[in-house]
Amino acid sequence: MAENWVRCRRCYEVFDAEEGPCPKCGVPYRPPAANLQPIDGLYTERYADKVEGAGEAGGAEIPGAKIVDTPRPRRRSRPALFVGAGAVLIVGALVVVIVMELGGGATPTRAPVYVRGAETVQPRQPTLPPILALTLGQVANYQLDAHVTIQANIQLNSQVKWKTQSLTTKFDGHVSEGDQSGTVQTGGTSQEIRMVGGLFFVRSLPSGKWSLLPNLPSYLLVCPVLGVSSTQDLVEIGPTMRAGQMMNHLQSTSSWAPDISRITMTDLSSLPIKPTAMLLDLWVDDNGVPLSATVEATNIGDGGTKLLDIQITYTFSDVGVPTDMVAPISPSPAPSPSATPGS
Numbered sequence: 379m380a381e382n383w384v385r386c387r388r389c390y391e392v393f394d395a396e397e398g399p400c401p402k403c404g405v406p407y408r409p410p411a412a413n414l415q416p417i418d419g420l421y422t423e424r425y426a427d428k429v430e431g432a433g434e435a436g437g438a439e440i441p442g443a444k445i446v447d448t449p450r451p452r453r454r455s456r457p458a459l460f461v462g463a464g465a466v467l468i469v470g471a472l473v474v475v476i477v478m479e480l481g482g483g484a485t486p487t488r489a490p491v492y493v494r495g496a497e498t499v500q501p502r503q504p505t506l507p508p509i510l511a512l513t514l515g516q517v518a519n520y521q522l523d524a525h526v527t528i529q530a531n532i533q534l535n536s537q538v539k540w541k542t543q544s545l546t547t548k549f550d551g552h553v554s555e556g557d558q559s560g561t562v563q564t565g566g567t568s569q570e571i572r573m574v575g576g577l578f579f580v581r582s583l584p585s586g587k588w589s590l591l592p593n594l595p596s597y598l599l600v601c602p603v604l605g606v607s608s609t610q611d612l613v614e615i616g617p618t619m620r621a622g623q624m625m626n627h628l629q630s631t632s633s634w635a636p637d638i639s640r641i642t643m644t645d646l647s648s649l650p651i652k653p654t655a656m657l658l659d660l661w662v663d664d665n666g667v668p669l670s671a672t673v674e675a676t677n678i679g680d681g682g683t684k685l686l687d688i689q690i691t692y693t694f695s696d697v698g699v700p701t702d703m704v705a706p707i708s709p710s711p712a713p714s715p716s717a718t719p720g721s
């Protein structure tokens with residue numbers, strides 16, 4: 379039974395040849411030709427005599443399939459193909475025109491040109507130099523801790539008064555946590571001043587008694603020093619060597635407008651003229667800690683003569699070191715409120 383199993387020529391299904399055609403595709407089984415004769419020699423030599431007589435009367439036909447010339451089927455026209463081909467040609471022509479407009483005739487090695495939309499970029503604000511912000515945090519601080527010395531020389535020309543007048547004020551003291559204490563020398567008088575907790579005490583040197591002033595003279599306040607209130611009041615000049623130490627040099631701008639009485643620790647409200655030009659030079663370390671400063675305030679007349687000349691020098695030391703301030707006397711106790719009648 380196994381000898382009758384065969385494989386289909388179309389679908390390669392295995393089936394029994396005696397039972398009929400292929401059960402899968404229905405192709406009948408054809409047994410192979412028996413006793414095939416091997417072909418000796420060339421095909422053309424074997425059938426040469428038959429080919430010559432082919433088509434003649436009595437001639438033998440060439441075995442095998444015949445080639446019959448049949449009319450070829452007519453190709454159907456496809457409009458979509460023509461439309462697509464036309465579109466491709468149009469796009470190609472447009473690309474060529476654009477290339478020629480952008481740089482036709484340019485060498486093949488020319489870099490491609492990319493066209494991009496313009497971007498609107500907002501200008502960046504200039505970065506503030508850190509040294510200015512650090513310095514402002516020191517000199518504009520009401521709670522500055524430091525040892526401060528101030529010397530102011532004020533000179534009024536005789537063209538303003540009938541004679542030249544000059545005045546020198548010196549201060550040597552400490553400021554700490556909003557309090558201050560030190561000595562002030564103005565003209566030929568010396569005073570020791572102290573401010574503790576908003577109360578202002580003063581005494582004459584060398585042996586005067588302490589007294590509590592009812593009003594605080596604003597020109598005797600040290601902090602905030604130099605009248606700098608904004609970073610716009612200063613500009614950075616650059617590093618410089620001063621007193622054998624590398625420092626950062628800062629200078630005032632036109633926006634700097636201090637109280638000249640506060641800067642000199644002298645009441646200059648009675649001056650007949652005011653300074654018309656003021657310049658601050660400030661030297662600080664890399665952390666913005668003030669080291670020294672000079673202030674020049676002048677009023678120059680038409681002939682170039684200095685009608686008013688004010689020269690001020692500041693020095694700072696022990697910056698950041700607090701100092702204990704103690705009231706020299708106890709303020710008088712406030713009177714107790716009177717009892718309300720009938721209470």
